[in-house]
Amino acid sequence: MIDFDVLESEVKKNKIENSYIFCGLDEELIKEGVDLIINNTIDKSLMDLNYIRLDGLTTSFDDIMNACETMPFMGDKKAVVIYRAAFLKDKTDSSNTNIYNEILKYLKDLPPYTILIMYFLFNDKRDNPKKNNKIKSLDKVSKVVYFDRLKKDRYYKKVEEVFKSNGKEIGKIEAKYFAEKVQNNFDIIKREADKIIAYTNGKQITKKDIDKLIANSSEDDIFDLIDLISQRKAEKAIDLLDELLFKSDQHMLIISNIENNFKRLYEIKILSQNGLNINDIASKYKLPTFICEKLVNQCNKFNMKQLQKLMEICLETENKLKTSGVDKTMEMELMLFNIFMVK
CATH class of the missing domain: 3.40.50.300 (P-loop containing nucleotide triphosphate hydrolases)
Structure with a gap:
């Protein structure tokens, strides 16, 4: 091979x-x-x-x-x-x-x-x-x-070529910034590049333009992780967590993002129970409707008591990582194990 x-x-x-x-x-x-x-x-x-x-x-x-x-x-x-x-x-x-x-x-x-x-x-x-x-x-x-994914230098160069093939120049710094934010898939990259080219309409592409139109790829990974947890796919969830830790080695940031995602699901569940529809929730969180549909679907796979417990587990793990010299990766994997034990 x-x-x-x-x-x-x-x-x-x-x-x-x-x-x-x-x-x-x-x-x-x-x-x-x-x-x-x-x-x-x-x-x-x-x-x-x-x-x-x-x-x-x-x-x-x-x-x-x-x-x-x-x-x-x-x-x-x-x-x-x-x-x-x-x-x-x-x-x-x-x-x-x-x-x-x-x-x-x-x-x-x-x-x-x-x-x-x-x-x-x-x-x-x-x-x-x-x-x-x-x-x-x-x-x-x-x-x-x-x-598989291209090596970094080649990946950045190829991203630049995507813009050039559409008649648009992008600076090397901006191309690298765009490449780090977008999902590493050239079908998606081409669509996102088209979106930025249309948005800038002949003007020079800046980091602010990219921030406005592209969500962080790490946010997508956390969303995928929560989705795997909601589907009770333990093995795939652990694989994804290990991949996230290997890519960024930012344990505190990752656990904070996981905790915030559970908190958002908790809030959305309360809003749904109070009669708000998907459009209302999308407006409140300033998110596309299709994203809110996915979030509501995730909410429906947990009850309020479970979401409260999941946030507690994240908080306990976060405190351990801050106050003791434990193996951070092992502690994160143990956190995931405890999450799957919540009934």
């Missing part, structure tokens, strides 16, 4: 495999990987004849095999791309399982003139190829490429 950086290096050396499995959360990044191979193997003038795309949600194994077996027209290579290949997901229905089993066998006999690229998207940012048994098996007969 390799990453995007290694893939780029291999393509530059003209080391291109017969088949690839692409996976990750960022479809825009994956599409760049697909274009990288296609543009280096298929003649642009013959693209319509030697480049076939199949929808992985609806295609059959016969469709895939027929596309791969057809000889290239006036060229050495042809490419077949199966996008959003549902049959590569770890848990699928019987139909997709059958396609996967056929693909696994067929890859050993893939024609030398065909480059087959299949990709699928993870559902969750805590997913990775090592957790997928199908990917482990495919890694023995195909080249698996995991499109």
